[in-house]
Amino acid sequence: MPVVLQLQDAYKRYGDQELLDGATCALPDDQKIGLIGRNGAGKSTLCRILLGDEELDAGEVVRSKKLRLGYLRQHDPFLDGETVLDFLMRDSEQPDWRCGEIAWQFQLPDVMLHQPVRSLSGGWQTRVKLAALLLHDPNLLILDEPTNFLDLRTQMLLEEFLRGFKGGILVVSHDRSFLKRTCTHTLELSRGHLELYPGDVDSFLANIDERREHDRRVNATTMTKRKQLETFIAKNRANAATASQARSKAKQLEKLTLVEVVGEEATVRFSFPQVAPRQGTALRTERMAIGYPERDVASEVQLEIEHGQRVGIVGDNGQGKTTFLRTICGSLEPKAGSMKWGYGCQMGVYAQHVYTTLPQNDTVEDYLHRQAAHGTNMQQIKDVAGSFLFRGELIQKKIKVLSGGERARLVLAGLLLEQHNVLVLDEPGNHLDVETVEALADALCRYPGTVIFTSHDRHFMQRVANTVIEVGSGKVASYPGSFEDYVYRVHKELEAGLRAEHAAYNAGASAKHAGEAGSPAGEPAATRKVLSGKEERELEKRLKAVERKIAKLDDEKKQLTASLMTITDGKESKRVQDQLAATAAEIAELEHEWLQISGDLG
Template sequence: MGVLLQIRGAEKSYGMQRLLDDAEATLTDGVKVGFVGRNGAGKSTLLRVLLDEEELEKGEVIRSSNLKVGYLRQHDPFQPTESAMDFLVRDSGQPDWKCGEVAGQFELKGDYLNGPISALSGGWQTRVKLAALLLHEPNLLLLDEPTNFLDVRTQILLEHFLQNFNQAALIVSHDRTFLQATCDHTLDLTRGKLTMYPGKIEAFLEYQAERREHDERVNAAVLAKQKKLQQFIDKNRARASTASQARSKGKQLERLQTLEIEEELPTASIRAPIVVPRKGPALRLNDLSIGYPDRTVATEIKLEIEHGQRAAIVGDNGQGKTTLLRTIVGSLTPLGGEAKWGHGCDIGVYAQHVYSSLDPNQTVLEYLEYKAIAGTTNQMILAVAGSLLFRNEHVRKKVKVLSGGERARLCMAGLLLGPYNILVLDEPGNHLDVETVESLVEALLEYRGTVIFTSHDRHFMRRLATNIVEVRDGTAKNYSGDYDGYLYYVNKEIEEGERARGVTSGQKSKKNASKSGKGSGKDSTEPAMDPRKLQKELKRLEKVVVALDAQRRELNDQLMTATDPDHALKLHNEVKAVEMDLGEAEEKWLELNSYDE
C-alpha cells in the first residue's frame, strides 16, 4: 500500500492557541479517513496546509510524486449562463458522453444537467462539483464538511459515490452517520496531536471511552499499591531488622507511576425550557398553500401536529421545508388556506438566518438579558450561558467576534431562557460540533413541549423524531413509517436508479468502445479457474485464516494486560489491522468456494 502523503513534526499556532503540536500522520492509497475533532481544533487549517494555502511554522508535508488531489470547492466556479454539462466539459476536458455518464451518478439529468446552473439550489450545485471532482480522476479527495446543507438524498448519493470510489479520501465532518458509512479509518485532532485509528468512527469513540476507563482503573490500582508500600515503609524503616526491606519497598514505590489522563475538554450541557405539558392539537394546516408572490411551492397541505410530538419535516432541497416552517411561524403569508395554532402556544424559533442577523455590537450577556423573560435572575442567565460554554470573560465578548458555532450556541441559549412550549427549529445542528448536537438531542428528549424541526443530520433525526412530515411533489403529508423507514425508501429509489444507469452506461461503454475500434466481438466472459489451482488456493487461504486468527487472539491477550497507553494503542492498531486482513482472507475464501460449487 503506497504512501500518498505524510505529515511530520507539524507545528502551527494562532495567537495563544496551539493547533498543531509535533503532529504526525500518514495517508495511504485507497484508504478513506474520517477527520474529527472539536470546533476550532484546527482541522480546516490542516486541510489548507495540505492544499499549500498555508504554511507550517515547523515540520513538513511530504507528498508522493504521483499524488493527485481533488478538493471540493466551497466557492462557485461556474460561469453565469452555462449549464452543468457546459461546466463539466469545460472544467474536465472530457467528452460530453463521459460527463453525462458521471453526472448520472448524482442524478443530474434533464433540466438539471442542461438547464442554467444558476437556477440550481446549493445542494444540486454541490452535486455538479462532485461530478467534476470524479472526472479529474484524483487519487486523494479532501472534503471539508461535505454534508453541510445537503438534503438526505444528496448525502446518500455522496455516500454511494465514496463507497464506490477506489481511491483515498480525507473527510472532515461532524456527521457520524456519514463518516460511519464512508470511512474505514479515523484521524483525531485533539490538543494539537494527530492520532490515526484503524477503524470506523463509532469504534473509535468506544475505544476512546474504554481507554479512559482502563487508564482510570490502572491509576486506582497503582494508588492502592502506593498506599500499601508507603504504610510498610513508614512502619518498618526505623527498625534495624526490617530497614533493608523498607528500602527495597521504597525503590518499588519510586518505580510505580500513575498514567497521565488529560482533563476532558468542556462540553455544552443544554437544558430545555421547563414547560407544563399540554394535550390536543398544537397546529392545524387546512388546505394550506405556501410559496412566494411569483412562485407557488406547495398546495393543499392538510396536517395536524399534536402537543408533545417531535415532528421532523423531511424532503429534498428545494421542495419547500424551510418555506413551510417560515409560513407556520408567520414569516411568510400563506398563498391560500390557513395555519392555525392551538390555544396557549408560545412559539420559539431557531432559523438558519438568525445567527447571521444578530446585533454585532451586543455582548453575549446583553443578548441573553434581552431574550430572557421578565424576572429571570442574572445568576440564571449566567448558568444558561455557562451550560453552552460562555463562561467568565466569554460573556463579555461582542457578537461580531464570535465564530459561526458560537453564534449558533448563543441563539440556542436565548431560546432556552424563553417560556416557549413550542420550538420550531430549522437546521439546529448546523455549526455545532458532535458533542453539542448530542447535548441538544438529550435536552429535546426531556423537553415536555412540542418540537417541529428540520435537519440533514440523520443521527439527530433518528434519535429525536416521533413522526415524519414529507414535503414532496408540491405538497406535504404525514409519512406513514418512522425515520429509518423513510431512509430505506430513499435508499431504494437511489439504488433502483443506479441499477438502471448501470445497464445504460454499460451499453454506452460498448458503443463507445466499438466507435474507437476496441470492440473485438469476442465473448468477454472470464475463463473458469483450473480445479487444481482452485483447490491449492483454497488450502493456502485456509492456512492464512488460521494463522491470522491465532495472531489476533495472541494480540488481544497482550492488549488485555497492557498498562502503558502508547503500547496499548499500538497493540490495538495491530489487532485492527489483523482483523482487516482476516476479513479479506475470509471473503476471498468464500468467493473461491462459490466457484468450487
C-alpha cells in the same frame, strides 16, 4: 498502500490557541479516513494546510509525486450562463460523452446537462461539482463538511460515490451515519495532536469510552494507594524503628502519578427548560397553501401536530421544508387556508444561518443577557454559558471572533435562557461537532415540549424524530411510517433508478463514442445500418409508443407519491413504496430503450 500526503511535526497557532502541536499523520491512497474533533480544534485549518491554502508555523507537508489531490470546492466555480455540460467540459477538458457518463452517476438527467448551472439548487450544484471532481481522476480527496445542506437523496449518491471511489479520502463531518457509511478509519484532532484509529467512528467513540473508564479506574486505584501510603508515612516517620520504612514508602509515593484520561475534554451538557407537559393539539392547519407571491410551494395542507411530539420534516432540497417552517413560525403568511397554534404555545426558533446575523460586537455575555427571560440572574446566565463551553474569560469573547460551531452553540444557549414549550429548529446540527450533536439529541429526547425540526443528519433525525412529515410534489402531509421507513423508500427508489439509468447511459455513451472514434467529425459511423423508409417509420412508431408509456408511468409515479402521503397503514405504505420503486425502474428501462431507438434513427 503508498503514502501520498504527509504532515510531519506540524505546529500552528492562532493567538493563544494551539491548533497543531507537533502533529503528525500520513494519508495513503487507499484509506477512507473520517476526521473528527471538537469545534475550534482546527479541522478546517488542517484541511486548508493539506490543500496548500494555508502555511504551517513550523513543520512540513510532504506531497508524493504520485499525488493527484481533489477537493470539493465550497465556492462557486461556474461562469455566467454556463451550462452543466459546458462547465464539466471546461473544468475537466474531457469530451462531452465522458462528462455525460460521469454526470449519470450523480443522476444528472440529460435535460439538466443543457441548463445554466447557476439556475440549479444548491444540492444539484453540489452534484455537478462532484462529477467535475471525479473527471479529474484524483487519488486522494479532501472533503470538509460535504453533507451540509445536502438532502437525503444527494447524500446517498455521495455515499455511493465515496464507497466506490478507488483512491483515499479524508472527510470532515459531524454526521456519524455518513462517516460510518463512508470511512473505515478515524483520525482525531485533539489538543493539537492527531491520532489514527483503525475503525469507523462508532468503534472509535466506543473505544475512547472504554479507555476513559479504564484510565479512571487506574486513577481511582492510584488515589487509594496514595492515601494508604500517606497515612503510613504520617504515622511512622517520627518513630525511629519505622522511619526507614516511612522513607521507603515516601519514595513509592513520589513514583505514583495519575494518568491523563484519554480524550477527556470539556463537553457540552445541557437540558432545555422544564415545561409543564401538555395534551391535545399544538398546531392545526386547514387547507393551507404556502409559498411566495410569485409561486406556490404546497397547497391543501391538512395537519395536526400534538403536544409532546418530536416531528422531523423530510423531503428533497427545494421542495419547501424551510418555507413550511417559516410559515408556521409566522415569518410567512399562508397564501390560503389557515393555521392555528394551541392555547399557551410559546415558540422558540432556531433558523438556518441565524448565527451569521448575530451582533458582531457583542460579547457572549451580552447576547445571552439580552436573550434571557425576565428575572434571570447573572449566575444562571453564566451557568448556561458554561454548559456550552463558554467558561471563564471565554464569556467575554466578541461574537465576531467565534467560529461557526461556537456561534451555533451560542444561539442554542440563548434558547435555553428563554421559556418555550414549542421549539422549531431548522438544521440545528449544522456546524456542531459530533459530541455536541449527541448532547443536543439527548436534550431534545428529554424535552417534554413539542419539537418541529429539519435535519440532513440521519443519525440525529433517527434519534430524535418520533413523527415524520414529508414535503414534496406540492404537498405537505404526515408520513405513514417512521424515519427508517422513509430512508428505506428513498434508498430503493435511488437504487432502482441508478442501476437502470447507469446501464442505459453506458450503452448510449459507448455507442456514441464508438461512432465518434470510427468516423470523421460530422459523419455517421461506418457500422450504422442504413434504414429503409419502412424501417424508419416503424422505429418512429416505436419511439412514440415508448414516449407515451414513459408519460403514463410518470403520471402513475406522481399519483403513487401523492397517495403515499395519505396512507396510515404500515403494510400498505410498504406495498406502495415497493410499487413506486418498481415504477421508477420501469421508467429508467424505457428511457434506455428510447436512447437505443433514437440512436438507430440517427
